Amino acid sequence: MSVVTVQLGQCGNQIGHEVFNAICSDFHSTHGLCSKKENESYQEACKERFFSEEKTGVPVARAVLIDMEPKVISQTLSMAARSGCWKYDHQSHFCQKQGSGNNWANGYSVHGPRHKDAIMNLVQKEAEKCDRLSGFFTVMSMAGGTGSGMGAFVTQCLRDAFPASFILNQVVWPYGTGEVIVQNYNSVLTLSHLYQSSDALLVHENDAIHKICAQLMNIKQISFRDVNRVIAHQLGSVFQPTHTSEGAVRYSRNPLGDLMESLVPHPEFKMLGLRNIPQMSENSLAYSTFTWPGLIKHLRQMLIANAKMEEGINWQVRPPLSGLPVSQKCCLSRAPHFNTSIANLVILRGKDVQSVDVGGFRDAALYTSWLNPQDAFNVWKTPRAFNKYEKSAALVSNSQFLLKPLDDIVGKAWNMFASKAYVHQYTKFGIEEEDFLDCFTALEQVLSSYASL
Amino acid sequence: MTQSVVVQVGQCGNQIGCRFWDLALREHAAVNQKGIYDEALSSFFRNVDTRTDGDGIDIYKGKICSLKARALLIDMEEGVVNEILQGPLRDVFDSKQLITDVSGSGNNWAVGHKLYGCQYWENIVEKLRRTAEHCDCLQCFFVIHSMGGGTGSGLGTFVLNVLEDEFPEVYRFVTSVYPSGEDDVVTSPYNSVLAMKELNEHADCVLPIENESLFNIVSKIHQMTNSGKLGSTVKQNSLITSSAGGIRTDQAKPFDAMNNIVANLLLNLTSSARFEGSLNMDLNEISMNLVPFPQLHYLVSSLTPLYTLADVNVPSRRLDQMFSDAFSKDHQLIQADPKHSLYLACALLVRGNVQVSDLRRNIERLKPSLQFVSWNQEGWKTGLCSVPPVGHSHSLLALANNTCVKPTFMELKDRFMKLYKKKAHLHHYLHVDGMEQSCFSEAISSLTDLIEEYNQLDVSKGGPRTDPPRLKIAM
Numbered sequence: 001m002s003v004v005t006v007q008l009g010q011c012g013n014q015i016g017h018e019v020f021n022a023i024c025s026d027f028h029s030t031h032g033l034c035s036k037k038e039n040e041s042y043q044e045a046c047k048e049r050f051f052s053e054e055k056t057g058v059p060v061a062r063a064v065l066i067d068m069e070p071k072v073i074s075q076t077l078s079m080a081a082r083s084g085c086w087k088y089d090h091q092s093h094f095c096q097k098q099g100s101g102n103n104w105a106n107g108y109s110v111h112g113p114r115h116k117d118a119i120m121n122l123v124q125k126e127a128e129k130c131d132r133l134s135g136f137f138t139v140m141s142m143a144g145g146t147g148s149g150m151g152a153f154v155t156q157c158l159r160d161a162f163p164a165s166f167i168l169n170q171v172v173w174p175y176g177t178g179e180v181i182v183q184n185y186n187s188v189l190t191l192s193h194l195y196q197s198s199d200a201l202l203v204h205e206n207d208a209i210h211k212i213c214a215q216l217m218n219i220k221q222i223s224f225r226d227v228n229r230v231i232a233h234q235l236g237s238v239f240q241p242t243h244t245s246e247g248a249v250r251y252s253r254n255p256l257g258d259l260m261e262s263l264v265p266h267p268e269f270k271m272l273g274l275r276n277i278p279q280m281s282e283n284s285l286a287y288s289t290f291t292w293p294g295l296i297k298h299l300r301q302m303l304i305a306n307a308k309m310e311e312g313i314n315w316q317v318r319p320p321l322s323g324l325p326v327s328q329k330c331c332l333s334r335a336p337h338f339n340t341s342i343a344n345l346v347i348l349r350g351k352d353v354q355s356v357d358v359g360g361f362r363d364a365a366l367y368t369s370w371l372n373p374q375d376a377f378n379v380w381k382t383p384r385a386f387n388k389y390e391k392s393a394a395l396v397s398n399s400q401f402l403l404k405p406l407d408d409i410v411g412k413a414w415n416m417f418a419s420k421a422y423v424h425q426y427t428k429f430g431i432e433e434e435d436f437l438d439c440f441t442a443l444e445q446v447l448s449s450y451a452s453l
Numbered sequence: 454m455t456q457s458v459v460v461q462v463g464q465c466g467n468q469i470g471c472r473f474w475d476l477a478l479r480e481h482a483a484v485n486q487k488g489i490y491d492e493a494l495s496s497f498f499r500n501v502d503t504r505t506d507g508d509g510i511d512i513y514k515g516k517i518c519s520l521k522a523r524a525l526l527i528d529m530e531e532g533v534v535n536e537i538l539q540g541p542l543r544d545v546f547d548s549k550q551l552i553t554d555v556s557g558s559g560n561n562w563a564v565g566h567k568l569y570g571c572q573y574w575e576n577i578v579e580k581l582r583r584t585a586e587h588c589d590c591l592q593c594f595f596v597i598h599s600m601g602g603g604t605g606s607g608l609g610t611f612v613l614n615v616l617e618d619e620f621p622e623v624y625r626f627v628t629s630v631y632p633s634g635e636d637d638v639v640t641s642p643y644n645s646v647l648a649m650k651e652l653n654e655h656a657d658c659v660l661p662i663e664n665e666s667l668f669n670i671v672s673k674i675h676q677m678t679n680s681g682k683l684g685s686t687v688k689q690n691s692l693i694t695s696s697a698g699g700i701r702t703d704q705a706k707p708f709d710a711m712n713n714i715v716a717n718l719l720l721n722l723t724s725s726a727r728f729e730g731s732l733n734m735d736l737n738e739i740s741m742n743l744v745p746f747p748q749l750h751y752l753v754s755s756l757t758p759l760y761t762l763a764d765v766n767v768p769s770r771r772l773d774q775m776f777s778d779a780f781s782k783d784h785q786l787i788q789a790d791p792k793h794s795l796y797l798a799c800a801l802l803v804r805g806n807v808q809v810s811d812l813r814r815n816i817e818r819l820k821p822s823l824q825f826v827s828w829n830q831e832g833w834k835t836g837l838c839s840v841p842p843v844g845h846s847h848s849l850l851a852l853a854n855n856t857c858v859k860p861t862f863m864e865l866k867d868r869f870m871k872l873y874k875k876k877a878h879l880h881h882y883l884h885v886d887g888m889e890q891s892c893f894s895e896a897i898s899s900l901t902d903l904i905e906e907y908n909q910l911d912v913s914k915g916g917p918r919t920d921p922p923r924l925k926i927a928m
Contacts, residue, residue: 010733070454070492071729097590098455101737102834145738177816178833179732181742181798210813222810224731224837411923412831418921419828421745421797440924448926 002130005063005137009147010072012139017076018232020061024085026387033385042384045241045251052129059086064122065093068100068146100145104186105429107149135166135256142190143174143183152193159197166256169198173205184413192439202272208308217281234276237394242380262345262378263398268449273401276394277310292356295393300360306339319365340453341399343376350385368453403450454492455592459524463605466598467533473716483843490517493727529604530557558603562644563885565607593624593736600648601632601641610651617655627656633665642868650896663787667711691844692760721850725838734836742834743798743854752852755784776815779851794857795914796825800834802850805841859907
C-alpha cells in the first residue's frame with residue numbers, strides 16, 4: 001500500500017525533500033546486511049510505498065507540494081531533479097505568489113478555501129496513482145502561516161474527502177526562543193484543529209533536534225539542512241518497510257494503519273514522540289559498534305526519563321513500584337519525573353534483530369492503568385539494516401513526552417492572549433477571540449488528559 | 454513572487470530614492486550574472502521592450518532588455534527630479550512615472566497636503582493604478598519622504614491616504630526622515646506633527662530615521678577608513694555608505710553617504726522576499742510579527758556591519774560582534790537606545806553565510822541584557838537569507854518595536870508646543886483652503902495619545918511578573 005506525502009509551507013517542503021532523500025539513499029544502500037532476496041523484497045515494498053514508476057525509470061515521489069509563495073518549491077523541485085536518483089512530479093505542486101505572512105488565519109480562512117479545489121485535485125491525482133492507498137503523511141511546521149494554517153485546513157479536507165484513509169501529521173515545533181513572534185498563537189490554533197481531523201500527530205521539536213546536531217553529530221555551524229536531515233533520518237527509520245509480526249514473511253502492507261493500531265487506542269491521545277538511536281556523524285559511525293542490550297536499555301531509559309537523545313539521560317528515574325496506588329496527578333508545575341505511557345512501538349532494524357529481548361518495555365509499570373500492557377506495547381523487527389547503521393532502534397511513543405512542551409506553548413500563548421497583543425492581525429482574517437478561546441480549551445483538555453495518566 | 458512599488462516624495466524622498474535604485478541595480482548585477490530577467494529582479498523592476506511606443510511591453514522572461522523601476526517620483530519643485538532624469542539613472546525611469554510642479558511647497562505641510570493634494574489627486578491615482586497594473590501580485594508600497602518639509606511631509610502623507618483608499622490590501626511601509634533639533638526649517642515641528650497623525654492612522658509600518666544618527670554613522674566610518682590603521686584593508690564597496698560599483702560615476706553629493714544607509718536599509722528589508730534562504734522572511738511577516746497593536750507600528754532599525762575588512766576569514770567572534778553591534782545605540786538609525794528601553798518585539802534578518810546555530814547562540818547571549826514586555830518574553834522573529842549584500846559575506850538588519858522611540862516623539866511634541874503656544878507662523882497654514890485650527894489640535898492629540906501608549910508600556914517594565922491564570926478544565 002502506498003503513502004501520499006503532502007508537504008506544506010517552507011518547513012514542510014524542505015523536510016519532505018530530505019525525507020525522500022533519506023529513503024532513496026537507504027533504498028540504494030549496499031550495507032543492508034541481509035540476503036539478496038530480503039533486500040529485493042525491501043526495495044520492492046519501499047518503492048511501492050513512496051514512489052510511482054515513470055517511463056524514464058527515475059522514481060517519482062508520491063508527493064504533493066504546497067506553498068503560498070514560489071521560492072521554496074522551485075528550489076525543492078530542482079534539487080530533487082538534480083539528484084538523479086528520484087524526483088518529484090513537476091505537475092504535482094501548488095503555489096501562489098504571496099505567502100501567508102506567518103498568519104494562521106490567513107492560511108486557514110483565506111488561502112485554504114480559495115485554493116481548496118486546485119489542491120484537492122492534485123491530491124486526488126496522486127491518490128489515483130496508488131494501487132492501494134494506505135493514507136496521507138503531511139509535513140508542516142506549526143509556527144508559520146502556510147504549514148500551520150493551510151496545513152490545518154488541508155488536513156480537514158483530506159479527512160472529508162478520504163474518510164477511510166489514515167492521516168498522520170508530522171508537525172515541527174519551533175525553537176522555544178522564537179523563530180516567529182506569533183508562533184505560540186499559530187501553534188495553539190494548529191494543534192487544536194489538527195486534533196479533530198488527524199489520526200495522530202508525530203512531533204519533532206527544533207530545540208531537541210538542534211541538540212542532537214550539536215552533541216551527537218558534532219556539527220559546528222548547524223544549518224536548517226542539518227536539522228532537517230536528522231528529522232528525515234528519524235522518519236525514515238519509522239516509515240521504511242518493516243515486518244510487523246514475529247515470523248512474518250512479507251513486509252507490512254499497511255504502514256499507517258499498523259502505526260495507528262499500535263499507538264492510538266483512544267482519540268483523546270494523539271500526540272506521538274519519536275526517538276531514534278544510535279545517531280551520530282558518518283565519520284564516527286565507521287568506528288562504532290553497538291550491542292542490542294545496550295541500545296534497548298538506553299532506549300527504555302530515554303522513554304522513562306523523557307530524554308530527547310541518548311546523551312544526558314537521567315538514570316535516577318525509575319518506574320513506580322507496581323501494586324502501590326498511583327500517585328497524585330502529575331503536577332504540571334513540577335518537572336514530571338517519570339514518563340507514563342499509553343502505548344509504545346519499538347522498531348528494530350539490522351543485524352541479529354530476531355534475538356533481541358525487549359521485555360523491559362512490557363513492564364506494566366511503564367503504562368497507564370487502563371490499558372493491558374500486552375496491548376500497549378508492540379515491536380517490529382526487520383533484518384534489513386537502515387541507512388548504514390548496522391543496528392538501529394526507533395521508539396514511537398504515545399506518552400507524556402510532549403506534556404511539558406505543550407504546556408509551555410499553551411502558557412506563553414495564553415499570556416500573550418491575555419494582553420490581546422496581535423489579536424487584531426487574526427480578526428482581520430476572520431479568526432475571532434471566541435475561536436481562540438475554543439482552541440485554548442481544547443488544548444487544556446488534552447493537557448489534562450495526558451497529565452492524569 | 455510579489456512586487457513592490459516605491460513612491461518617493463519631495464526632495465529628501467527623491468534623493469534617498471535615487472540612491473536606492475542605484476544600489477538595487479548594483480545588488481542585482483552582482484547576483485544575476487547571466488543577465489536573465491528573473492523573479493528577484495521583477496520585485497522592483499519591469500523588463501520592458503522599449504522599441505515600441507507608449508508604455509513599453511513588459512517582457513516577463515528571458516534576457517534583460519530594459520529595466521524600469523517600479524516607482525513614482527513626486528516633487529513640487531523640479532530640481533531634484535530633473536537631476537535624476539539627466540543623470541545616469543535616467544533610463545530606469547520614464548516620464549509617465551513623474552509628477553512635478555515648479556514652485557515647491559514652501560516648507561508648508563498644508564500646501565503639500567491640502568493644496569497640491571487636491572490639485573494632483575487624479576493624476577496620482579491614475580499613475581499609481583498604472584504602476585499597479587504592471588504588477589502581477591503587488592504586495593507593498595514603500596513611501597520615502599521627510600517629515601520636516603512641505604512636499605515630502607504634506608503631499609507624501611496625502612499619497613499615503615490615497616494608497617489606503619485605492620489599494621487597501623497592499624501594505625504601506627513608510628520610511629520617514631525626522632528633523633533634528635537644529636533643523637533650519639523653523640516650521641518643521643508643525644509639519645512633522647501634522648504628518649505624524651497621518652502615519653499613525655494610515656501606515657502599516659513606519660521606519661523613522663534621524664539625520665543625526667546617519668551623520669554619526671558616516672563620521673564613524675570616515676574615522677575608521679582614514680585612521681590609517683584599518684584604512685587600507687576595508688573593502689570600499691562594503692561600506693554601508695558607499696556608492697562604489699553603482700551606476701553613478703560623477704561627483705558624490707554631500708548627502709549621498711547618509712542616503713546610502715537608508716537605501717541599504719530598504720534593500721536588506723526586502724532581501725529575503727527577493728532571494729532564497731533557509732528561513733524566509735517576507736514583508737507581510739514583518740508587519741504581522743512586529744505590530745502587536747495597530748497604533749504601535751514604529752520600528753527602530755539598525756544595520757551591521759558598517760563595513761567589511763578585506764581579509765576573507767571571518768571568525769565567529771566577528772560574527773558575534775555583528776550581533777552585539779546591532780543592539781548598540783551607535784548603530785540605530787534614530788537617536789535611541791533600545792537596550793535601556795522596553796522591547797515589544799524584535800526581528801533579525803540575517804544575510805549571507807550565517808546558519809541557524811549562529812543565530813540561536815547570539816540570541817541566547819544577548820537576551821539577558823534586553824528587556825522584553827511581559828507578554829512577549831521570547832518574542833524574536835528571525836530570517837535567514839542566503840544572498841549577502843554587495844561587498845559583505847554576511848550582514849544583519851535588526852528591527853525593533855521598542856519604547857525607545859518615545860523620546861523622539863516627545864521632543865517633537867515639545868518643539869511643536871513651543872511654536873503653537875505663541876501661534877507662530879500659524880497663519881501661513883490656516884490660509885490654505887481646507888486647513889483649520891482643528892487640524893492642529895487633532896494632530897497634537899494623536900501624538901499625545903501615542904506617547905501615552907508607550908508610557909503605559911514603560912510603566913509595566915521591570916514590574917513583578919504575574920502570569921494570568923490558566924483555564925481550568927472540569928474532568
